Amino acid sequence: MTALDIRSARPDQLVSGEKSQWEIIVGLEVHAQVTSNAKLFSGASAAYGGDPNAHVSLVDAAMPGMLPVINKFCVEQAIRTGLGLNAEIHRVSRFDRKNYFYPDLPQGYQISQFAMPIVGEGAIEVEPDGEEPLTIRIERLHLEQDAGKSIHDLSPTETYVDLNRSGVALMEIVSRPDMRSSKEAAAYFNKLRAIVRALGTCDGNMEEGSMRADVNVSVRRPGEGFGTRCEIKNVNSTRFMMQAIEYEARRQIEILESGGVIDQETRLFDANTGETRTMRSKEDAHDYRYFPDPDLLPLVLEEKWIEDIRKSLPELPDAKKKRFMSEYGLSAYDARVLSSDMDAATYFETVAKGRDAKAAANWVTQELAGALNKKGLELVDSPVKAADLGALLDLIKDGTINGKIAKEVFAKMVETGEQPAAIVEREGLKQVTDTGAIEKAIDDLIAGNPDKLEDVKKNPKAFGWWVGQTMKATGGKANPGVVNEILKKKLGV
Numbered sequence: 071m072t073a074l075d076i077r078s079a080r081p082d083q084l085v086s087g088e089k090s091q092w093e094i095i096v097g098l099e100v101h102a103q104v105t106s107n108a109k110l111f112s113g114a115s116a117a118y119g120g121d122p123n124a125h126v127s128l129v130d131a132a133m134p135g136m137l138p139v140i141n142k143f144c145v146e147q148a149i150r151t152g153l154g155l156n157a158e159i160h161r162v163s164r165f166d167r168k169n170y171f172y173p174d175l176p177q178g179y180q181i182s183q184f185a186m187p188i189v190g191e192g193a194i195e196v197e198p199d200g201e202e203p204l205t206i207r208i209e210r211l212h213l214e215q216d217a218g219k220s221i222h223d224l225s226p227t228e229t230y231v232d233l234n235r236s237g238v239a240l241m242e243i244v245s246r247p248d249m250r251s252s253k254e255a256a257a258y259f260n261k262l263r264a265i266v267r268a269l270g271t272c273d274g275n276m277e278e279g280s281m282r283a284d285v286n287v288s289v290r291r292p293g294e295g296f297g298t299r300c301e302i303k304n305v306n307s308t309r310f311m312m313q314a315i316e317y318e319a320r321r322q323i324e325i326l327e328s329g330g331v332i333d334q335e336t337r338l339f340d341a342n343t344g345e346t347r348t349m350r351s352k353e354d355a356h357d358y359r360y361f362p363d364p365d366l367l368p369l370v371l372e373e374k375w376i377e378d379i380r381k382s383l384p385e386l387p388d389a390k391k392k393r394f395m396s397e398y399g400l401s402a403y404d405a406r407v408l409s410s411d412m413d414a415a416t417y418f419e420t421v422a423k424g425r426d427a428k429a430a431a432n433w434v435t436q437e438l439a440g441a442l443n444k445k446g447l448e449l450v451d452s453p454v455k456a457a458d459l460g461a462l463l464d465l466i467k468d469g470t471i472n473g474k475i476a477k478e479v480f481a482k483m484v485e486t487g488e489q490p491a492a493i494v495e496r497e498g499l500k501q502v503t504d505t506g507a508i509e510k511a512i513d514d515l516i517a518g519n520p521d522k523l524e525d526v527k528k529n530p531k532a533f534g535w536w537v538g539q540t541m542k543a544t545g546g547k548a549n550p551g552v553v554n555e556i557l558k559k560k561l562g563v
Contacts, residue, residue: 079250085289087323092289094319095296096432097247100262101240102272103216104147110215110239111138111181113496118278122232123223130237132176136367144239145369147271148188149212149379151241154269154386157192157207159376165213165366169359171561174218174231182214182242183361194265195388196257198404206258216240217381239274247286248294252312259283259308264387264410281305286320289326296324302339302346310346314339318346341504341510390415391450398427407435413449420456425463433459437477441484453487462490475499499547508556512536512541515560526561536561 084091098424109116110413112129129136152159164186167179189211219238220229221475243262249255265279266272283306288299305311317339322332337346385393390409394400400408404463408418408431422430438459462480465471467561471479472495482493494500514535526532 077248077250083250083291084116084321085319085524087327089327090291092319092323092326093292094250094252094315095247095299096249096252096315097257097286098249098255099300099301100243100244100245100259101282101284102151102243102274103264104144104213104239104241104274105270105279106141106144106147106239107562108141108143109237110141110144110213114237116238118275118280120234122230125234125397126236127302130233132178137271138181138363140366140369141239144213145188145371146379147239147383148211148241149272149371149376150269151243151266152189152192152211152381154265154271154377155189155194155211155243156191157163157208157211158190159371160188160190160371161371162186163188163212163369165363165369166360167363168214168407171216173222173229174220174233174236176218176233176236180215180217181366183212186368187212193447194258195263196261197254197256197388198251198257201253204248204257206248206254209244209246210241211241214240224333239458239563241266247288252315254283255315256308256312258334259311260410261387264412268384268386268390268412269539270384276306279306283311285311285314285318286331287322289319289322298334300332300334300338300346303336305339310339310341313341313344314346317344321346353436365520369467394418398422398431400427400431403507404428404431411449417449417456421460421463423460425460425467429466430460433463433480437480441480445484453485454483455487455547458483458489465494466491469549470494470500472547472550474541501534507546508540508544508552511548511555512542512553515539515543533557545560 077534084093087090103116104110106116108114109127109130112127114127114130115125117125127136129138149159161208165181166184168182168184171178171180185327187210191210192208193205194208195203195205200472216235218231218233219458220231224230249258263274265282267274272281276282285302285305286299287302288297290297300322301313302318319336325332333351335351336349338349339346368372387409391402391405394405394409394415394563395402398405408414414434418430418434421434438449438452438454441454442449447453459480464479464484465479466473466476477493479490479493479497481498482497483490484490486493522532524533524537536557537550537553540557541548541550544553
């Protein structure tokens with residue numbers, strides 16, 4: 071890591087080895103698949119899945135005489151992402167050949183960008199949980215084509231190759247080594263994912279490999295220069311990323327404290343053991359023998375096109391967070407949670423429209439999120455639609471049901487997907503507002519508990535017992551406000 075170091079770790083970020091304290095240095099190279107129907111240099115489908123080798127053109131298979139043709143939409147998506155990262159858009163950029171040989175790379179080289187990337191320096195602000203906002207610098211964003219996939223588990227003696235991904239457009243977003251903990255790295259990755267999803271330039275689906283990271287980790291004693299880094303390839307979840315960083319930092323510290331040296335190498339993370347292991351020695355740029363691709367002209371961008379893209383940008387997470395705080399009165403935490411996911415933000419705004427926004431936020435971030443997590447579902451697959459959750463809040467507000475009954479109704483909505491009014495009607499869950507019925511329940515309680523009547527007059531805290539018993543006697547359906555009002559009159563408190 072040769073970039074200028076602009077910050078050091080706080081004391082709580084230092085890692086203690088057996089002999090001294092150490093500082094972790096982390097940088098990420100994030101690969102984000104461009105949302106596009108076609109590949110970067112061919113018209114073949116970029117859709118996920120499909121039968122092996124079903125999405126392969128003659129260009130992708132590197133047949134003789136086939137020439138690449140740039141996909142203009144992929145270039146637009148890269149520009150859009152660069153603008154969303156507050157980064158410099160280079161008016162002239164160039165594609166290069168990155169030479170290496172592997173069975174799933176039919177050309178024998180990858181078309182990428184090296185000396186002249188399409189996007190230059192930028193920065194984003196992240197908020198690791200419980201910590202102050204932190205600016206992470208971005209070194210560059212460049213376009214490149216993905217390789218195919220080697221399949222080793224179909225035969226004990228042969229390797230199969232699927233070229234469906236060969237030529238799919240990727241954006242490689244390279245950070246500066248500005249992160250000092252696994253928590254900061256996870257916050258940066260999640261913020262980056264939120265931005266590209268908001269922009270519509272990458273779907274951020276880590277399970278399908280649409281977004282993954284190569285994680286560079288090194289350690290040093292505070293105040294010293296950067297140490298030798300190791301790169302952990304293709305990490306596809308923030309949980310694994312944090313585990314990999316923490317394990318790799320401990321491994322390097324143990325080596326250094328025992329008098330050894332760190333070999334610059336590429337490593338893999340084993341999710342089963344929580345450990346990293348050697349993959350190969352780390353190549354430097356000169357090992358790839360980069361040179362300009364002779365089949366592709368330099369990209370020359372018109373100023374008007376860039377400005378038109380800038381004007382079309384949607385509201386991004388930071389701006390949305392500020393708006394949620396000012397417009398809806400949400401706390402910084404709730405606003406950050408909701409604005410960091412476009413689906414959650416849209417869902418929340420539908421629920422909150424014309425209603426108590428804070429109550430809407432609580433139901434979305436707590437009740438709904440908890441229920442979906444328990445069932446292993448994403449928000450887009452929620453059985454409870456936003457309009458139906460809003461209707462549930464309306465039933466609470468107009469007194470049809472109380473908060474306790476609302477949670478019972480919500481649980482049935484999660485299981486059945488039914489509308490709340492239908493559940494309330496069928497189950498007979500309407501709130502009891504008949505003062506006569508409530509008074510009778512209270513009178514019966516007083517008659518059966520004369521000792522408790524004296525207690526509540528001496529000890530006001532005993533009032534809660536009367537409320538609880540009245541609610542129990544009415545099957546939890548009584549209006550709590552009416553119950554409190556009648557009890558105070560009858561108990562004389």
